[in-house]
Amino acid sequence: MEIRELKVPGYEEVYRCSDRRTGLLSFIAVHDTTLGPALGGCRMWHFTAEEDAIADVLRLAKGMTYKSAVAKTGLGGGKAVIVGDPKTQKSPELFRAMGRFIHTLGGRYLTAEDVGTNVEDMHNMRRETPYVAGHSVDKGGSGDPSPFTALGVLMGVQATVETRLGRKDLAGLTVAIQGLGNVGMFLARHLKDAGCKLVVTDTNAERVQIAVKELGAKAVAHTDIYGVECDVFSPNALGAILNDRTIPQLKCKVVAGGANNQLAEDRHGSALMDREILYAPDFVINAGGIINVSVEFAMGGYDEAASTKRVRNIYNALNDIYKTSAEKAIPTSEAAVVLAEKILADARKAKGLPARNVWANQGVER
Ligand code: NAD
Numbered sequence: 391m392e393i394r395e396l397k398v399p400g401y402e403e404v405y406r407c408s409d410r411r412t413g414l415l416s417f418i419a420v421h422d423t424t425l426g427p428a429l430g431g432c433r434m435w436h437f438t439a440e441e442d443a444i445a446d447v448l449r450l451a452k453g454m455t456y457k458s459a460v461a462k463t464g465l466g467g468g469k470a471v472i473v474g475d476p477k478t479q480k481s482p483e484l485f486r487a488m489g490r491f492i493h494t495l496g497g498r499y500l501t502a503e504d505v506g507t508n509v510e511d512m513h514n515m516r517r518e519t520p521y522v523a524g525h526s527v528d529k530g531g532s533g534d535p536s537p538f539t540a541l542g543v544l545m546g547v548q549a550t551v552e553t554r555l556g557r558k559d560l561a562g563l564t565v566a567i568q569g570l571g572n573v574g575m576f577l578a579r580h581l582k583d584a585g586c587k588l589v590v591t592d593t594n595a596e597r598v599q600i601a602v603k604e605l606g607a608k609a610v611a612h613t614d615i616y617g618v619e620c621d622v623f624s625p626n627a628l629g630a631i632l633n634d635r636t637i638p639q640l641k642c643k644v645v646a647g648g649a650n651n652q653l654a655e656d657r658h659g660s661a662l663m664d665r666e667i668l669y670a671p672d673f674v675i676n677a678g679g680i681i682n683v684s685v686e687f688a689m690g691g692y693d694e695a696a697s698t699k700r701v702r703n704i705y706n707a708l709n710d711i712y713k714t715s716a717e718k719a720i721p722t723s724e725a726a727v728v729l730a731e732k733i734l735a736d737a738r739k740a741k742g743l744p745a746r747n748v749w750a751n752q753g754v755e756r
Pocket residue numbers: 535536537539568569570571572573574591592593594597612626627628629648649650676677679
């Protein structure tokens with residue numbers, strides 16, 4: 391196994407690892423550990439060039455620093471990528487080698503599931519290192535993060551409705567849900583219980599049928615969801631769905647959903663503000679899953695009640711962001727970054743560390 395450090399400005403540590411015996415080619419980026427060890431999933435993807443894998447691991451690691459800072463997980467931001475096709479190039483040996491690579495960082499990087507990796511891969515890594523989260527409940531882990539993500543999104547819908555519509559109660563509101571997957575379906579059930587009317591879409595007709603039959607939802611074509619007359623639009627499927635084409639179609643007052651990277655570009659945060667639509671920044675409202683995983687590293691191990699309490703705090707995190715957004719007259723997406731930077735700067739000061747602008751070298755991405 392050959393491990394080489396790559397010096398990347400703005401990042402604490404970045405490593406490349408290749409292992410001829412198992413075919414492993416992987417990168418780990420530790421972006422910032424001011425708040426604690428760097429937690430971020432391990433992604434497996436068939437990158438066509440090494441440069442693409444490096445760009446991805448850097449971008450994602452930095453995004454994790456933001457997310458964990460605002461979610462107050464007590465952890466920093468990092469990420470790992472394995473270059474390879476997750477459908478054809480997985481083996482237990484490959485993930486054991488990845489576990490050994492992770493172990494060389496001595497706990498400064500903590501891994502979990504991500505796109506292209508699953509619970510079985512986590513188990514294989516865990517045979518080589520303890521620095522792996524996201525394993526199954528029967529093995530003392532936190533299990534499927536989706537119900538926690540959905541609970542966090544529900545808290546986010548409540549905070550955002552309260553700020554924009556001035557009401558605490560969700561009963562009678564119409565919510566348009568894009569995507570009824572793991573997160574979207576749990577969320578739809580919560581919203582139904584809260585008395586909301588649901589308008590739903592999914593490219594998978596079976597998921598739509600479940601929502602129609604069990605939750606009394608109204609179904610629309612997946613191209614029509616943006617123009618639905620509603621109080622809340624909740625994206626829970628794809629990224630980049632808030633863009634020049636879709637924002638003019640929106641007939642809602644709130645956008646609050648679990649999907650990652652909802653804004654096609656940063657400027658779309660301003661476009662939503664101009665239309666007086668209150669946007670719940672994605673990396674804040676969808677942090678329930680990472681909060682749940684982080685509890686695995688708490689003293690005494692995973693505790694569902696402690697996790698639920700922390701996830702509910704997303705309500706307060708969003709209220710802080712809306713306050714900052716109103717005070718500074720900036721979009722909520724920008725206010726979320728301001729808040730993350732402040733949390734990091736305060737922690738560095740409290741620890742007597744020199745101030746540093748963690749975002750200086752790479753621009754602002756999530
Ligand atoms: P999922 O794959 O289970 O669900 C996505 C759903 O969207 C699927 O049912 C799919 O058929 C549907 N879909 C795909 N294209 C669509 C389209 N054009 N229109 C409507 N529906 C479409 O994924 P998930 O775990 O529910 O995650 C949903 C989103 O939330 C993703 O963006 C994910 O990155 C993000 N997220 C998930 C978690 C989590 O805990 N699972 C945590 C944080 C963020």
